Amino acid sequence: MSGTAEMTDERCLSDLGGVGDVLRSLGTGSLMLVADRVAFQASGARDRLAPLLRDIPVVMFEDFDPNPKLDQLLVGLARYRSRPTDAVLAVGGGTAIDLAKLIAWSAPQSADVRELVSGRARTDRPALPLLAVPTTAGTGSEATQFAVLYVDGIKCSIDSPELLPRACVLDSALTATLPPSITAHTGLDALCQGIESLWSVAATDRSVGYAVEAIGLAWHHLEAAVRCPDSASRAAMCRASHLAGRAINLTRTTAPHAISYAFTSDHGVPHGQAVALTLGPLLVHNAGVTAADNQDPRGVESVRARIAMILDLLDCADAEQASREIDNFVRRLGCETRLSGWGISDRETIERIAGKVNPQRLGNNPRRVTHEQIVDLLESIV
Numbered sequence: 001m002s003g004t005a006e007m008t009d010e011r012c013l014s015d016l017g018g019v020g021d022v023l024r025s026l027g028t029g030s031l032m033l034v035a036d037r038v039a040f041q042a043s044g045a046r047d048r049l050a051p052l053l054r055d056i057p058v059v060m061f062e063d064f065d066p067n068p069k070l071d072q073l074l075v076g077l078a079r080y081r082s083r084p085t086d087a088v089l090a091v092g093g094g095t096a097i098d099l100a101k102l103i104a105w106s107a108p109q110s111a112d113v114r115e116l117v118s119g120r121a122r123t124d125r126p127a128l129p130l131l132a133v134p135t136t137a138g139t140g141s142e143a144t145q146f147a148v149l150y151v152d153g154i155k156c157s158i159d160s161p162e163l164l165p166r167a168c169v170l171d172s173a174l175t176a177t178l179p180p181s182i183t184a185h186t187g188l189d190a191l192c193q194g195i196e197s198l199w200s201v202a203a204t205d206r207s208v209g210y211a212v213e214a215i216g217l218a219w220h221h222l223e224a225a226v227r228c229p230d231s232a233s234r235a236a237m238c239r240a241s242h243l244a245g246r247a248i249n250l251t252r253t254t255a256p257h258a259i260s261y262a263f264t265s266d267h268g269v270p271h272g273q274a275v276a277l278t279l280g281p282l283l284v285h286n287a288g289v290t291a292a293d294n295q296d297p298r299g300v301e302s303v304r305a306r307i308a309m310i311l312d313l314l315d316c317a318d319a320e321q322a323s324r325e326i327d328n329f330v331r332r333l334g335c336e337t338r339l340s341g342w343g344i345s346d347r348e349t350i351e352r353i354a355g356k357v358n359p360q361r362l363g364n365n366p367r368r369v370t371h372e373q374i375v376d377l378l379e380s381i382v
């Protein structure tokens, strides 16, 4: 199946208390609950959902750790097959939601999940209805039709309209107990996704609207959400994260995400932090776009206009200043801004990271980026 499915306001609940009504409207007689064990408890979702799910038989799946992996998906599918259910409920961060998406999508199919994930087989049945409840404000996964899956250490992105959740709950009270480091990492993902969507070659009027609002909210509220959280900053970050998700659902991500995956899979750098490492240098790179290396079919002026919007949102006069401000911002959140902080410093490791970048993802970037430029860029932030 091709095309893009989109989350709409009508399908976004703002209170976890509405879950019971949604499940009833879907005619749910039994439910698979895919939950991050720690977040499920700490967010308060376990206690708040218990009375709502009292009459529904629930199959639990919570045996997984950060960054969704194929063997964890296989365990989840085996759990589903031992007691098939009508619908799936995801509670947690990007990992829980992505695994739940993949289970809801692949469980009803006749083809093997490995064949589906690799694109060698197609779906022949509709996905199970999925309701996504994020407990972090970052990935926006509840608003996208993609799921990340690491297969043998290699990051795969599965992209299908059938992966979009049927509905989602954006209840910022669920993020109240997040540790500052997770608020910082996930919030940086939202900021990066907003900025990448805005400069993407696939940006549309609608994606630009989502991205502009997401960037403004994240830039002005993330530091408060990390350092002195209150309900206003948490609500702002939940909205930023969701809108950035809607934005990248239309445009896909670009160079900072493409470069980040080896930081995460090989060096354990949390996703949002990994993406933020190259955001500033790539803003400078993209601001230098010329007719010769522009990749946006609408022309170099269209790219420059959207880079100017980004600078405006960050309240900076030029890309170099914006890069310095992003660096300061990331540091104020308590995050690393240099690769050496993650043990990455030698040329061989940098070459290997640059060699793992998916060239297709770089095609979304407004200015061409060569392997040599990635190596130089990484060396500049050691």
Ligand SMILES: [Zn+2]
Pocket: 139, 189, 193, 257, 271, 275
């Ligand atoms: Zn991301």
